[in-house]
Amino acid sequence: MPSLASNWTKLPSPLFGKVVIMLVDALREDFVFGPKGRHFMPYTRRMVEQGSSLSFIAKAWPPTVTMPRIKAMMTGRIPGFIDVIMNLNSPTLLEDNLIWQAKTAGKRIMFYGDDTWIRLFPDHFVEYDGTTSFFVSDYTEVDDNVTRHLDSVLKRNDWDLLILHYLGLDHIGHLAGPDSHLVGPKLSEMDNVIQKIHTELLSKQGEVTLPSLLILCGDHGMSETGSHGGSSSHEVNTPLVLLSPAFRKKDSFTASEYVEQTDLTSTLALGFGLPIPRNSLGRLILSVLEEKSLREQLRYLHLNGYQLSKLVQESIPTYEKDPGYKLFGIAQKSHGSWIKLYFEGNSSETLANLGKKVLRQYLDALKLMSSSLSKIVAQYDMYSMIVGTIIVVEVIFLLIVSTPDALGSTAEFEVPLSAAFYSLLFYLLCLMFTAIHIIVRTSAKTSCYFCDVSWLLAATVIVLISALQCVLISTLWKRFTNGKPQHKSCAIANSNWSELDLLLLLGTFGHTLSLGSSSFIEEEHQTWYFLITTLLLVLFQDVCRKYFAPSDLQGKSKQNKNPEDIDGNEQQTTIHGLLETSNCDQKDDKSKAYTCSGESYEKWLALLTPWVILVFCRVLRSLNQTGIKWAHEPDFGHWLTSSSHRTELSILAAGSLFLIFILVQRTCSTVSKAALALGLVGIYCYRAAIGNITFPWNPDKHISKGIIEARFVYVFILGILFTGVKDLLKSAFAFPDTTTNSRGLWEIYNGLVLLAALLLRPHNLPVLLFILVVQWILTKFIWRILDYDAAQITIIYYWFGQASFYFQGNSNSIATVDISAGFVGFENYVELPAVFLTLFSTYIGPLLWAVHLTCYMSSERNRYSAAVGHSCYCLVLLRAIPASVYVILVISLRYHLFVWSVFSPKLLYEGMHTLVTTAACVMFTAMDQKRMITVLKN
Numbered sequence: 001m002p003s004l005a006s007n008w009t010k011l012p013s014p015l016f017g018k019v020v021i022m023l024v025d026a027l028r029e030d031f032v033f034g035p036k037g038r039h040f041m042p043y044t045r046r047m048v049e050q051g052s053s054l055s056f057i058a059k060a061w062p063p064t065v066t067m068p069r070i071k072a073m074m075t076g077r078i079p080g081f082i083d084v085i086m087n088l089n090s091p092t093l094l095e096d097n098l099i100w101q102a103k104t105a106g107k108r109i110m111f112y113g114d115d116t117w118i119r120l121f122p123d124h125f126v127e128y129d130g131t132t133s134f135f136v137s138d139y140t141e142v143d144d145n146v147t148r149h150l151d152s153v154l155k156r157n158d159w160d161l162l163i164l165h166y167l168g169l170d171h172i173g174h175l176a177g178p179d180s181h182l183v184g185p186k187l188s189e190m191d192n193v194i195q196k197i198h199t200e201l202l203s204k205q206g207e208v209t210l211p212s213l214l215i216l217c218g219d220h221g222m223s224e225t226g227s228h229g230g231s232s233s234h235e236v237n238t239p240l241v242l243l244s245p246a247f248r249k250k251d252s253f254t255a256s257e258y259v260e261q262t263d264l265t266s267t268l269a270l271g272f273g274l275p276i277p278r279n280s281l282g283r284l285i286l287s288v289l290e291e292k293s294l295r296e297q298l299r300y301l302h303l304n305g306y307q308l309s310k311l312v313q314e315s316i317p318t319y320e321k322d323p324g325y326k327l328f329g330i331a332q333k334s335h336g337s338w339i340k341l342y343f344e345g346n347s348s349e350t351l352a353n354l355g356k357k358v359l360r361q362y363l364d365a366l367k368l369m370s371s372s373l374s375k376i377v378a379q380y381d382m383y384s385m386i387v388g389t390i391i392v393v394e395v396i397f398l399l400i401v402s403t404p405d406a407l408g409s410t411a412e413f414e415v416p417l418s419a420a421f422y423s424l425l426f427y428l429l430c431l432m433f434t435a436i437h438i439i440v441r442t443s444a445k446t447s448c449y450f451c452d453v454s455w456l457l458a459a460t461v462i463v464l465i466s467a468l469q470c471v472l473i474s475t476l477w478k479r480f481t482n483g484k485p486q487h488k489s490c491a492i493a494n495s496n497w498s499e500l501d502l503l504l505l506l507g508t509f510g511h512t513l514s515l516g517s518s519s520f521i522e523e524e525h526q527t528w529y530f531l532i533t534t535l536l537l538v539l540f541q542d543v544c545r546k547y548f549a550p551s552d553l554q555g556k557s558k559q560n561k562n563p564e565d566i567d568g569n570e571q572q573t574t575i576h577g578l579l580e581t582s583n584c585d586q587k588d589d590k591s592k593a594y595t596c597s598g599e600s601y602e603k604w605l606a607l608l609t610p611w612v613i614l615v616f617c618r619v620l621r622s623l624n625q626t627g628i629k630w631a632h633e634p635d636f637g638h639w640l641t642s643s644s645h646r647t648e649l650s651i652l653a654a655g656s657l658f659l660i661f662i663l664v665q666r667t668c669s670t671v672s673k674a675a676l677a678l679g680l681v682g683i684y685c686y687r688a689a690i691g692n693i694t695f696p697w698n699p700d701k702h703i704s705k706g707i708i709e710a711r712f713v714y715v716f717i718l719g720i721l722f723t724g725v726k727d728l729l730k731s732a733f734a735f736p737d738t739t740t741n742s743r744g745l746w747e748i749y750n751g752l753v754l755l756a757a758l759l760l761r762p763h764n765l766p767v768l769l770f771i772l773v774v775q776w777i778l779t780k781f782i783w784r785i786l787d788y789d790a791a792q793i794t795i796i797y798y799w800f801g802q803a804s805f806y807f808q809g810n811s812n813s814i815a816t817v818d819i820s821a822g823f824v825g826f827e828n829y830v831e832l833p834a835v836f837l838t839l840f841s842t843y844i845g846p847l848l849w850a851v852h853l854t855c856y857m858s859s860e861r862n863r864y865s866a867a868v869g870h871s872c873y874c875l876v877l878l879r880a881i882p883a884s885v886y887v888i889l890v891i892s893l894r895y896h897l898f899v900w901s902v903f904s905p906k907l908l909y910e911g912m913h914t915l916v917t918t919a920a921c922v923m924f925t926a927m928d929q930k931r932m933i934t935v936l937k938n
Contacts, residue, residue, distance in 0.1 A: 012299060014273030015246065015288070017210030020162045020197055024190055025066060025114065026170035026228060027218030028178065029057045031187055032239040033256060040187035043195040044216065047243055049253035054287050058240040058261040062231040062901045063814060064220035066170075067116050069261070073219070074098045074120075076265030076280025078374060093120040096278040098269055100124065102161055105274055110153060112146045113165025126159070131167060132829045138705070139175070139182065143168040147193055154200040161272075166190065170222070174820045175690070177226035178234075181643045198243055211246040213271065217264070224631065224638070229814025231901035232631065240264065248290055259285055260370075266304050276307045281373050283308075283366040294355045295342065298335055301362040305331065308369040315376060324368025331361035383440050384450040385891055387461065394468040396884040399877055401475050420470035429466035437462065500538050500788070504795045507531045512882040516889050518902040522628040525806035532617060532803045535796065540610040542786055547603055606781040613777065616770050617803070623766065624809030626816065637809065640763040641692075649762055650693035656765035657684055657757065663772040664753050667746040667855075672720050679716035679754045685709045686824075692762050710758065710825030717755050724748035738858070745855045745924070752851060759821040759841040760808075767807045771845065774800065775852050783856075790857060790867055794874040797853040804845025812906040817842055843916050850875055850917060854924045872921035883914045 031037055033055070038045050048055045060069055061078050068079035074097040099121045102109055108126050111117050115130030129149060131142045143166050153162060169190070172182045194216060201212040218238035220228045228235050240259065266282035269275065276282075284304040289297045305328045312319045319325050338354050420426045437458060441451040450458065511527055514520040520527060625635040640649045657680045665673045686709035687693045727744030731737055756768055783793065810816045821841035822834035840847065853875070857867035887910075890903050 015271040016213040026222040028221040041191040054242040056240040069219035076282040101274040107160040139168040139171040173222040173226035214243040216241040223815040328365035420467040536610040620807040653762040675716040682713040720751035801846035801849030
């Protein structure tokens with residue numbers, strides 16, 4: 001037995017000779033096994049139903065994007081969610097993987113397709129030709145550049161493993177969705193490629209000793225909107241078809257068995273006679289061994305179990321108690337007994353029954369060990385996470401305690417970082433944090449990012465943490481020791497909280513607390529829809545009170561001001577009147593003048609506006625189903641984008657573009673009006689060129705990439721933006737005045753509206769129209785008659801921005817990111833413009849509301865002192881608070897069942913949303929005309 005035991009872990013001979021992996025990006029399982037597969041992939045379906053084949057549904061783990069899925073298939077390990085970011089620029093894969101094992105064993109590997117493979121496995125292929133994976137406008141040449149190599153390669157014998165990665169289907173999904181008329185021809189093209197490869201491999205079968213293997217698979221699926229990255233069934237379920245003479249010929253089609261995508265790693269490694277990658281969680285697909293003897297099947301299962309048991313020992317401290325590990329030990333003993341009977345020549349029924357029992361034990365042990373490992377696959381770097389959290393918490397608390405200064409009449413606050421260097425506490429904190437860092441670094445048993453950074457970077461972080469803590473303590477000390485604020489605003493005397501104040505406060509903090517629930521994150525759009533609906537009802541109540549309440553009730557909220565507590569030069573605000581800082585004795589009360597002189601019809605229009613907005617909101621909710629629970633339900637957007645309703649979509653797009661021009665041109669200069677009109681015409685031409693909509697006079701126009709049309713629009717976008725920037729610089733350095741500054745901000749807003757119209761898909765143009773209409777309604781009928789302070793207006797704008805984000809069809813799943821927007825007008829992938837355009841198209845709603853708020857506040861400086869700075873600071877605070885709380889929640893919920901599928905994508909959204917909002921606010925604060933004048937004077 002000792003000699004036998006020593007051979008158990010020795011690799012057996014390979015099962016296959018030449019292996020071809022044909023990976024079709026975004027290949028959903030129903031594209032092969034469903035009605036589309038039967039209609040567009042007849043050869044593949046015939047092989048699945050009647051040929052020598054095995055077919056499975058392989059489940060991919062989120063995130064369902066290309067690079068993590070390639071890593072999963074080649075290493076057998078579940079990748080981390082950070083790979084979503086790394087997907088943009090894939091680094092070399094250093095972890096043990098199938099490609100490295102094959103190269104080490106002398107296998108000759110060729111690759112054609114997505115250049116992500118070349119970045120992950122440099123110097124591993126004897127021949128390769130990469131294609132750009134991010135240029136989604138190309139769905140023809142990107143596949144032709146792969147197929148053109150097949151005729152020559154298949155006739156050669158100088159390769160062992162051929163990998164083909166086709167991107168065209170994925171690009172069609174991003175451009176037009178899974179129901180596009182382009183999907184069928186692309187599936188037929190893939191079917192022809194499969195037939196060519198399979199036929200050529202079979203024709204050479206007599207020349208080789210081992211059977212060949214053709215694998216058809218997808219890295220991930222495709223959502224109903226054509227994207228991917230989430231965890232819906234259409235995104236995680238992919239086909240896995242294995243074609244080889246080594247398999248039993250089928251006589252009928254049976255339902256495909258479910259396997260894990262990582263199971264391909266172990267199966268292919270053993271089939272190629274290679275060691276299973278060290279960190280693989282995959283289980284051998286036993287059906288591949290259906291023609292092998294029971295002895296060989298048990299040997300292969302033992303090899304897989306031995307690899308998993310070693311991984312369990314390394315990963316789980318109490319591995320002896322793991323049920324899978326214990327069952328594997330039992331299976332090994334039973335296997336030894338079976339081997340002994342086998343070599344004794346026992347051929348009784350006892351031997352067969354014992355063999356079946358051992359087989360079941362191995363399969364159960366593999367399942368249990370793989371499951372245990374998948375639960376602890378995430379090795380969290382707690383030290384680095386704690387360091388990052390400390391910085392986040394210090395910054396957010398500093399923002400909160402500095403709010404009274406930041407929202408004063410000068411909209412400025414000082415962060416005395418330099419003063420911290422003269423404090424004894426600062427040096428004590430530095431010594432303490434340095435000692436902690438040294439202890440952790442020397443005692444860490446697992447990899448730690450912050451431990452591996454250079455000492456200079458680590459020292460910088462320690463100094464930053466210590467300085468922030470000193471500044472925070474100093475600021476808090478001043479707040480408590482001063483007793484009362486130095487300056488009060490006219491709002492301080494009024495301590496009453498209105499219904500609107502309570503709603504805005506409770507709604508904002510209630511939403512933040514709801515982020516601790518996975519269900520609330522998945523259906524977050526419902527939270528914002530509810531808050532917006534409630535907000536509109538409160539607005540209606542305030543309008544009614546304004547017009548119909550007795551005058552003495554209206555005056556109760558306005559109390560006499562104490563002149564001793566007011567400084568005309570520098571003021572601060574109360575919590576519920578945050579930004580109303582400069583109007584203690586306004587000379588021009590617009591709201592009163594408007595109310596007194598307003599006509600009767602204007603009163604009724606004001607009463608009607610909340611209900612009109614409610615109707616718009618209800619219509620937009622039906623435009624795009626979002627979230628998780630009802631995302632699969634049909635919506636108006638799907639109806640519009642179907643090929644049979646292109647005429648209706650064209651009419652809707654044309655009408656929306658026309659109304660957008662009517663609304664936007666009011667704040668444009670004469671030249672900008674012409675540029676806006678031509679740009680909107682160009683947008684319609686672009687969408688018609690790429691086939692989304694049609695020209696009435698030429699419905700059968702040839703479909704192109706629309707490069708010329710899109711660039712035509714970019715010229716006018718840049719022209720309008722240039723005009724705005726010119727006015728801002730003029731107001732800052734040449735003729736300082738608020739009118740020119742305000743006009744410049746409005747021009748920038750108009751340019752961004754034109755860019756949004758270009759990037760949005762045609763069926764989403766009503767969302768942009770809704771944003772413009774509601775903004776016009778609020779400024780025309782609500783803000784002019786209601787005495788809302790700037791803080792209330794800022795929060796209301798923020799809420800509408802969040803609702804618009806979901807009206808657009810976005811969710812907290814990466815699958816709803818429309819990456820096709822990053823390639824509008826580009827012939828090749830250019831990283832920086834692609835990232836910018838994708839970010840802008842994703843956050844069109846929040847950004848347009850934030851920019852409009854800035855423009856509106858800049859034109860209302862006579863009502864709100866330092867309005868632009870106040871609004872921008874308030875927006876940053878509104879984003880920073882939920883983002884900071886969510887960071888803490890995610891760390892505390894890191895072992896939650898849905899941490900990868902729900903919490904991690906939301907963390908990415910929170911981070912990017914905060915980054916985009918902060919960048920916009922910093923930019924507009926820097927361009928604030930009042931601030932520029934102050935800088936020039938100094």
